[in-house]
Amino acid sequence: xxxxxxxxxxxxxxxxxxxxxxxxxxxxxxxxxxxxxxxxxxxxxxxxxxxxxxxxxxxxxxxxxxxxxxxxxxxxxxxxxxxxxxxxxxxxxxxxxxxxxxxxxxxxxxxxxxxxxxxxxxxxxxxxxxxxxxxxxxxxxxxxxxxxxxxxxxxxxxxxxxxxxxxxxxxxxxxxxxxxxxxxxxxxxxxxxxxxxxxxxxxxxxxxxxxxxxxxxxxxxxxxxxxxxxxxxxxxxxxxxxxxxxxxxxxxxxxxxxxxxxxxxxxxxxxxxxxxxxxxxxxxxxxxxxxxxxxxxxxxxxxxxxxxxxxxxxxxxxxxxxxxxxxxxxxxxxxxxxxxxxxxxxxxxxxxxxx
Numbered sequence: 001x002x003x004x005x006x007x008x009x010x011x012x013x014x015x016x017x018x019x020x021x022x023x024x025x026x027x028x029x030x031x032x033x034x035x036x037x038x039x040x041x042x043x044x045x046x047x048x049x050x051x052x053x054x055x056x057x058x059x060x061x062x063x064x065x066x067x068x069x070x071x072x073x074x075x076x077x078x079x080x081x082x083x084x085x086x087x088x089x090x091x092x093x094x095x096x097x098x099x100x101x102x103x104x105x106x107x108x109x110x111x112x113x114x115x116x117x118x119x120x121x122x123x124x125x126x127x128x129x130x131x132x133x134x135x136x137x138x139x140x141x142x143x144x145x146x147x148x149x150x151x152x153x154x155x156x157x158x159x160x161x162x163x164x165x166x167x168x169x170x171x172x173x174x175x176x177x178x179x180x181x182x183x184x185x186x187x188x189x190x191x192x193x194x195x196x197x198x199x200x201x202x203x204x205x206x207x208x209x210x211x212x213x214x215x216x217x218x219x220x221x222x223x224x225x226x227x228x229x230x231x232x233x234x235x236x237x238x239x240x241x242x243x244x245x246x247x248x249x250x251x252x253x254x255x256x257x258x259x260x261x262x263x264x265x266x267x268x269x270x271x272x273x274x275x276x277x278x279x280x281x282x283x284x285x286x287x288x289x290x291x292x293x294x295x296x297x298x299x300x301x302x303x304x305x306x307x308x309x310x311x312x313x314x315x316x317x318x319x320x321x322x323x324x325x326x327x328x329x330x331x332x333x334x335x336x337x338x339x340x341x342x343x344x345x346x347x348x349x350x351x352x353x354x355x
Contacts (some may be wrong), residue, residue, distance in 0.1 A: 012055070012200070012204060012206075016052060016208075018207070019051045019207055020051055020210065020211055020218060023048070023051055024217050029045045030221065032045070032219055032221070044219055045217065045218050046103060046219040046220070047100060047103045047219075048218045048220045048221065049222075049226075050100050050224075052204045052208050052220075055204040056200055056204035057089055059203075060200050084237075085193070087126045088123070088238060091119060091120075091234060094119050095226040095230045098112070098116070098119070098226060099221065099223035099225065103222050116156065116157075117153055120149045120152045120230070123234065129237040131251060132251045132252070133252050147252075148237075152230070152234065156229035156230055158229070158263070158266040159225055159228060159233075159262075160222060160226060160229060165299060166212055166216040167212055168289065168303055168306070169220070169225065170205070171303060171306075175311060176258040179314045179317070180194070180258065182314065183250075183254045194235065194239075197235065214299045233258075253327065256331065257313065257317050259310060260313045260314075260334070261338060261342060265287055265342065269284075269286050269287055288342070288346055292305060292306075294353055295353065320333070320334075
């Protein structure tokens, strides 16, 4: 298990709460002024990511450089972290800095997109990922890198939208943590360190989680959402399984189970805005979770609805896996089910809003 549990984990959570409390109640900081896209109506602090991301990175490096077991004996971990893990941490750090600069100076969408593509490409090239596409493994290596570069940047920017509603990104990541364990059952064991990294991340975010609870006093801003998006999408590519001869360990369809309804909502709205000839990078308030907050459900109700739907997909995926269904059958079945549920919710929400 992790070397500094539970005392150091407890200290990390308390220290995170102290840092975020200091930032929320201080006179300095980046402020989010409400606009036509915002779900809040008062000026609120943002860029909370500049507190929990450095805390996460420092704590992770401390864990990696002092890999002691909890038995009380100073026994090193069986396998030292490889360069891929350091590329993950470097990518999280760079995306956090990029997001913070964007929070301060509002970079142009084209410039930010070019920078994001460059960072993602560099990190992917460094780890040399090996994954399958819909069960097929004969995809050229350079093609995998180029596809993943575009896909990761697209997913990172979708995650960036999650910070628009209090606690939405927190609950989505909690479900993602469980779902990832269903897709890769051995991911939370050594030497993959999946459990350790997620535990450190959630505890580093404890102060933000506390102050982001509705009604939020703090948003993470791009400095947090871009870094978290990179973390959650990049981490499965580092998975190592030494018990199987098959080197293909992660399929591109598995990304769907991390946050299924946000994939559907984000892609659907982008397609809708494209055909309406609207600016794809312009802030808007057309997402279904934003529309749902305008009904009697409000923010908390919307949070529960989306968490419930994502949880259903997560549990069904685990159940069908246990029934030995084929991977593609599970994916297309759950994708169609999610699409139908999303359509029903969309029709209901639009009727409520029109009424």
